[in-house]
Amino acid sequence: MREVFIRRLFRLLQIPRIHGAENRLAVRASTEFIHAGNQLLTESEEIVLEARHGRLFFSGQKLLMRRQGAIYIFGLLSMFEELQLSGLKFNRRFAEISPSHAHWFARLIIEAKQKEDPAKWLVAELSASGPPFVEIVFGNRQKSRIPYAEKAEMAHRMYSFAYNSLKDVSQGVIENRRPGIRKPLRIIQEIVDFAIQDPSILLGIATIQDYDDYTYTHSVNVALLSICLGQQIGLSENSQVFLGVSALFHDLGKIDIPLEIINKPTPLTEEEFKVVQQHSLNSVRQILKLHAGSDLIARIVLGPFEHHLKYDLSGYPEVNWKRPISLFGRIIEICDVYDALTSSRIYRPVPVPRDRALGMIAARSGKDFDPVLVKWFINMVGIFPVGTFVVLNTGEKGLISEGGSIEKNRRPKVLLLKEEKSGRFSTAKVVDLNRRDPETGQYRRTIKSTHHASAFGIQPAMCFMEIDHR
Numbered sequence: 001m002r003e004v005f006i007r008r009l010f011r012l013l014q015i016p017r018i019h020g021a022e023n024r025l026a027v028r029a030s031t032e033f034i035h036a037g038n039q040l041l042t043e044s045e046e047i048v049l050e051a052r053h054g055r056l057f058f059s060g061q062k063l064l065m066r067r068q069g070a071i072y073i074f075g076l077l078s079m080f081e082e083l084q085l086s087g088l089k090f091n092r093r094f095a096e097i098s099p100s101h102a103h104w105f106a107r108l109i110i111e112a113k114q115k116e117d118p119a120k121w122l123v124a125e126l127s128a129s130g131p132p133f134v135e136i137v138f139g140n141r142q143k144s145r146i147p148y149a150e151k152a153e154m155a156h157r158m159y160s161f162a163y164n165s166l167k168d169v170s171q172g173v174i175e176n177r178r179p180g181i182r183k184p185l186r187i188i189q190e191i192v193d194f195a196i197q198d199p200s201i202l203l204g205i206a207t208i209q210d211y212d213d214y215t216y217t218h219s220v221n222v223a224l225l226s227i228c229l230g231q232q233i234g235l236s237e238n239s240q241v242f243l244g245v246s247a248l249f250h251d252l253g254k255i256d257i258p259l260e261i262i263n264k265p266t267p268l269t270e271e272e273f274k275v276v277q278q279h280s281l282n283s284v285r286q287i288l289k290l291h292a293g294s295d296l297i298a299r300i301v302l303g304p305f306e307h308h309l310k311y312d313l314s315g316y317p318e319v320n321w322k323r324p325i326s327l328f329g330r331i332i333e334i335c336d337v338y339d340a341l342t343s344s345r346i347y348r349p350v351p352v353p354r355d356r357a358l359g360m361i362a363a364r365s366g367k368d369f370d371p372v373l374v375k376w377f378i379n380m381v382g383i384f385p386v387g388t389f390v391v392l393n394t395g396e397k398g399l400i401s402e403g404g405s406i407e408k409n410r411r412p413k414v415l416l417l418k419e420e421k422s423g424r425f426s427t428a429k430v431v432d433l434n435r436r437d438p439e440t441g442q443y444r445r446t447i448k449s450t451h452h453a454s455a456f457g458i459q460p461a462m463c464f465m466e467i468d469h470r
C-alpha cells in the first residue's frame with residue numbers, strides 16, 4: 001500500500017501541468033490518491049515522507065529501491081530537493097479533503113518551484129485557510145538527490161526490461177501465441193515517468209548498441225528517443241505512453257524477413273529490397289494480432305505503418321492519398337533514421353558520428369522529415385549529441401555527456417576518457433565546455449573532431465554509469 005500511495009502522489013503532482021481540476025483524469029488521480037492515503041491512515045495517525053541521505057523514508061522506514069516503483073521514489077526525492085525541504089507529513093485532516101483540494105495541493109507544489117524560498121512559501125499558502133492537511137518537514141535537510149550513477153543504473157535496468165519484454169512479444173508472435181502487451185506497456189509507462197524527471201539520462205542510455213540483437217536494441221532506442229521528443233513538444237503523459245509502445249513495435253514485422261536478408265553484408269538486390277520493404281505492413285499485421293484492447297491497438301498501429309513514409313509521402317509502402325503522416329509517424333521516422341545511422345550494421349561496421357547524422361537529417365528537413373520536429377529533435381539531442389566521441393583542442397578525448405542547448409546558447413559537457421596502456425579507455429572527470437580562461441576570455445576547451453564511439457570500442461551508456469557529475 002505504501003508503494004501505491006507513493007505512485008499516486010507522484011501522479012497527482014504531474015497532473016496540473018496538463019489538466020485543470022475539472023478534467024476527468026485529474027479527478028481520477030485525486031480520488032485515487034485520497035483513497036490510498038485514507039487506507040494508510042486507518043492504520044496510523046499520520047503519513048510521513050522524509051528524505052535522508054538520498055533515500056526516502058516512509059513513517060521512519062526506509063523504502064527499498066526496487067526496479068518497480070524506484071522511479072516514483074526518485075521523483076519525490078528530486079522534488080523535495082527542488083523545494084528545499086526534507087519531506088511532507090499528511091495528518092488526520094487528510095480524511096476530510098476533496099479531489100479539488102488534492103488538485104489544489106498539487107498545483108501549489110508546482111507553483112512553489114518558481115519561488116525563491118519554496119518551502120517557506122508553501123507553509124504560508126498551505127495554512128492560509130486554516131490548519132492544513134499536509135505539513136512541511138524541515139528536519140536536518142541533507143542532500144536528497146540520487147547520485148547520477150545510480151540513476152543511470154536505474155535507467156539501464158529499465159532498458160533491459162524493455163528489451164526483454166519486446167523479445168518476449170516477438171517470440172510469442174513467432175510461435176503464434178497471440179501475446180499480450182501488459183509488460184511492454186508497464187515499462188514504457190515507467191520510462192515516460194523517468195523522462196519527466198531526467199530526459200538526459202535516457203538520451204545517454206539510448207546510445208546502447210548491439211545489446212544482443214540489433215532489431216531489439218534499435219527498437220528500444222527508437223522508443224526512448226520518441227518518448228523524449230514527445231515530451232519536448234508537450235505531449236500528454238498518456239500520449240507519450242502510446243507513442244513509446246508504437247515506437248517499440250515499429251519493426252515488429254522484421255520477424256517475417258529471412259535472416260539471410262537482414263544480415264546480408266553486401267548490398268541488397270532489388271528483389272531482396274522489396275522483401276525488406278514489406279516489414280512496415282508486416283508490423284501492422286502482427287500488431288493487429290496482439291492480445292490487447294482494440295482502442296490501444298488503434299492508437300499504436302499507425303506509427304509502424306508510416307515509419308518509412310517520408311514527410312512528402314514518398315518512401316514506402318506506396319500510398320495514393322494526400323493525407324499528411326500522423327504525428328507519431330513523423331516522430332518515429334526521425335528517431336528511426338537517427339538511430340539507424342548511428343548504429344553499426346553488418347554492411348557498415350563504423351557508424352556515422354552522431355553530429356553528422358543530425359546534419360544529414362537537417363539536410364533532408366522539409367522533404368523527408370517534418371521541419372518543425374527536426375528543429376525540436378536537434379535542440380533535444382544538442383548539436384553534439386550525447387554519446388558522441390570527441391577529440392578536444394587540448395588533445396583530450398571524451399564523450400559528450402550533456403548535449404548543451406542551441407536555444408540557451410549552452411555548450412555541451414564532456415566526460416573525459418583516459419587512455420590506458422592497454423589501449424582501453426577508462427572514465428575520468430566531466431568538464432564543462434562553457435568554461436572560459438579568465439585571462440584570455442577564450443573557451444578553455446573546444447571540440448576539434450567528432451567520431452563514433454564504437455570506432456574506439458566504447459559503449460557510451462556503460463561509461464555514463466561510472467560517473468557522478470552532479
Ligand SMILES: [Fe+2]
Binds near residue numbers: 250251279308
Ligand atoms: Fe523499419
Ligand SMILES: [Fe+2]
Binds near residue numbers: 222
Ligand atoms: Fe526501425
